[in-house]
Amino acid sequence: MSRVYVSMERQELIKKLIDDGFISCDEEGNIYTHRTGGYSGPTSLKSPRKLTQYPREGYLRTKVVTDNRNKPKVISSHHIIWINFNGFIPEDLQVNHIDLDKSNNRLSNLELMTPLENTHHFLENGDSSMIIHSGEDHVNSKLTWKQVRGIRKDYIRGSVEKGQVALAKKHNVTQATLSAVLLNKTWKSDNNSNKGSSSSNNNNNNDSKTATNYYVYDGMVW
Numbered sequence: 001m002s003r004v005y006v007s008m009e010r011q012e013l014i015k016k017l018i019d020d021g022f023i024s025c026d027e028e029g030n031i032y033t034h035r036t037g038g039y040s041g042p043t044s045l046k047s048p049r050k051l052t053q054y055p056r057e058g059y060l061r062t063k064v065v066t067d068n069r070n071k072p073k074v075i076s077s078h079h080i081i082w083i084n085f086n087g088f089i090p091e092d093l094q095v096n097h098i099d100l101d102k103s104n105n106r107l108s109n110l111e112l113m114t115p116l117e118n119t120h121h122f123l124e125n126g127d128s129s130m131i132i133h134s135g136e137d138h139v140n141s142k143l144t145w146k147q148v149r150g151i152r153k154d155y156i157r158g159s160v161e162k163g164q165v166a167l168a169k170k171h172n173v174t175q176a177t178l179s180a181v182l183l184n185k186t187w188k189s190d191n192n193s194n195k196g197s198s199s200s201n202n203n204n205n206n207d208s209k210t211a212t213n214y215y216v217y218d219g220m221v222w
Contacts, residue, residue, distance in 0.1 A: 006079050006089055014075060014083045023064060024048060025084050029105030031062050031077060053077050058102035078105045082112075094118050100125055142173050148187045155182055 017023045025031045032048035053060040054074075062080060063072035082095050085107055089095060096113040097104060100122065113121065143151075151171065156162040168178040180186045 006076065008088070008091070010075070011079070011083060011088050013073065014080055015088070017064060018080075018084050023051070023080070025081050027085070027107040029060075029077065029081055029107070031080055033064070055103060060103050060105060078102075078110060081105050081107055082110055096121060142177065143171060143181070143187070145187070147171055148181055151178065151181055 022035050023031060023033055031051045031053065033045070033051050034048050035044050051062050051064070053062050055061075060077040061074045062077045063074055065072045078095050078097070079089070082089060089112065092114065093112040094115060096111050096118050098109050098111055101109070151167055154162050155164070155167060160166060164175050164178050164182070168175045171178070177186075
């Protein structure tokens with residue numbers, strides 16, 4: 001997952017901003033500033049001002065100026081909320097959004113989970129549209145399993161008629177694509193392949209494992 005972990009250095013910065021009265025937040029996920037002019041030379045406000053939270057990859061970020069050069073720190077809002085009410089996040093845990101809405105930073109919607117628990121939570125409750133299909137079901141697929149099995153069966157190293165260049169031209173794909181097929185870097189699983197069948201020329205075995213679908217959560221494929 002992308003940026004689901006938060007470094008202790010960043011957590012300590014968040015805690016200092018809270019403890020020094022520079023920012024505060026409420027259980028509804030709103031974040032407020034109590035000072036302006038930078039952390040090194042701030043001016044206290046008569047009343048707290050709600051900070052604008054900016055969406056990025058589904059998450060809300062908050063910009064906080066922490067020095068007199070007015071260079072803001074961009075901090076994940078859910079980390080501010082969690083640390084404010086619950087303290088530091090253990091290094092082996094992540095903040096999970098219970099309803100899967102990464103912009104819903106209400107305290108009641110946040111919980112700590114291990115990376116594996118976080119992923120399982122998404123797979124059990126997430127949107128099926130986030131599934132990336134593999135093989136010929138992939139939206140960008142240029143081959144079919146029938147073609148892939150034929151390529152692996154027909155390939156002869158160094159052959160003019162059945163080498164990589166010829167087979168790539170025959171199947172209208174690049175040589176790089178065909179090479180990845182032969183090396184089993186792509187098209188790794190085939191429900192319909194015959195067990196025991198293999199190319200006698202390149203030692204590439206057809207994989208008869210169940211075809212796999214991959215899931216994208218928080219910017220990573222699982």
